[in-house]
Amino acid sequence: MSHLHIDWTACDGRGLCAELLPELLAEDDWGYPVARHGKTQPTVPRHLEDVARRAVDRCPALALRLVNDPS
Amino acid sequence: MTETLWYAGRGTGVVSLVLLTIVVALGIGARSGRTAFGLPRFAVNMLHRNAALLALVLLAGHVGSLYFDPYAQLRLVDVVLPFTGAYRPFWLGLGTLGFDLILALVASSLLRHRLGARSWRIVHWLAYLCWPVALMHGLQTGSDGDSWWLRTVLALCAALVLAAVAWRLSSPFTQFPARVTRRVRALQETR
Ligand code: HEM
Ligand code: SF4
Numbered sequence: 482m483s484h485l486h487i488d489w490t491a492c493d494g495r496g497l498c499a500e501l502l503p504e505l506l507a508e509d510d511w512g513y514p515v516a517r518h519g520k521t522q523p524t525v526p527r528h529l530e531d532v533a534r535r536a537v538d539r540c541p542a543l544a545l546r547l548v549n550d551p552s
Numbered sequence: 553m554t555e556t557l558w559y560a561g562r563g564t565g566v567v568s569l570v571l572l573t574i575v576v577a578l579g580i581g582a583r584s585g586r587t588a589f590g591l592p593r594f595a596v597n598m599l600h601r602n603a604a605l606l607a608l609v610l611l612a613g614h615v616g617s618l619y620f621d622p623y624a625q626l627r628l629v630d631v632v633l634p635f636t637g638a639y640r641p642f643w644l645g646l647g648t649l650g651f652d653l654i655l656a657l658v659a660s661s662l663l664r665h666r667l668g669a670r671s672w673r674i675v676h677w678l679a680y681l682c683w684p685v686a687l688m689h690g691l692q693t694g695s696d697g698d699s700w701w702l703r704t705v706l707a708l709c710a711a712l713v714l715a716a717v718a719w720r721l722s723s724p725f726t727q728f729p730a731r732v733t734r735r736v737r738a739l740q741e742t743r
Contacts, residue, residue: 491669495585495593496585496593497592497593497594497597500592500593500594501594512585535594536594538665539594539597539598541582541583541597542669543664543665543668543669543672
């Protein structure tokens with residue numbers, strides 16, 4: 482498992498990540514991502530890791546990081 | 553054979569300028585944070601990146617075929633160092649400069665995560681220098697500079713980029729984009 486770390490000082494609210502990961506993220510009214518399940522750093526299930534990596538790669542502000550959780 | 557190289561050199565040159573025009577327009581479109589052509593933001597972003605990579609491939613073909621063209625008489629330095637060529641050195645040099653700039657733009661973008669957002673952005677602003685440099689090179693260096701078709705193509709490219717830059721500089725550009733319903737990957741697939 483891993484989780485998505487969002488650097489709020491860098492995030493620009495551009496919403497690419499919520500488009501790519503609608504299962505985990507919704508957008509608030511200003512375009513900033515909010516985790517659907519209430520955690521500030523949403524857990525990324527294995528089947529979504531590839532898309533999560535794509536979101537990390539594409540974020541225009543480089544505000545996302547996929548962090549591996551030791552299991 | 554030699555004619556083929558010349559035709560290939562001209563063809564790839566024109567097509568890469570058209571592509572570069574599209575790349576700049578898509579880059580500005582991506583920066584605006586808006587969706588376009590019914591595509592979500594990440595897709596506009598990918599389109600910008602992939603068009604840039606394609607433009608680079610064509611550009612390699614353009615430089616490569618003219619390098620081996622016996623008439624163009626390019627030396628290896630002309631490919632790397634601007635303003636050293638024998639034939640129309642200034643205009644040829646603009647081409648070399650444009651090529652170096654694109655290499656820098658693409659390389660820095662592929663290494664964006666290592667460079668960090670700030671340095672990457674500074675390098676990426678060179679795009680606004682790169683495009684006019686490439687345009688002037690295309691207009692003045694080759695054998696087609698006086699032809700109506702090349703002038704038409706270049707004028708259309710210039711119109712597109714000027715419109716995009718004017719939009720970039722206008723104040724609504726940086727205002728928060730109007731909320732649009734977004735196309736969302738998974739929800740679309742499951743419905
Ligand atoms: C692999 C190559 C490239 C990648 C991955 C890339 C990536 C990006 C990204 C992520 C943005 C920001 C979009 C946003 O903020 O949402 C951007 C903007 C832009 N790109 Fe590129 N780019 C590449 C090559 C190029 C090239 C070759 C050009 C033009 C010569 C170019 C011109 C632009 C322009 C004009 C902008 C808008 C910049 C601004 O006004 O802030 N890009 N690009
Ligand atoms: S893609 Fe990046 S900048 Fe855009 S909302 Fe997500 S984290 Fe923020």
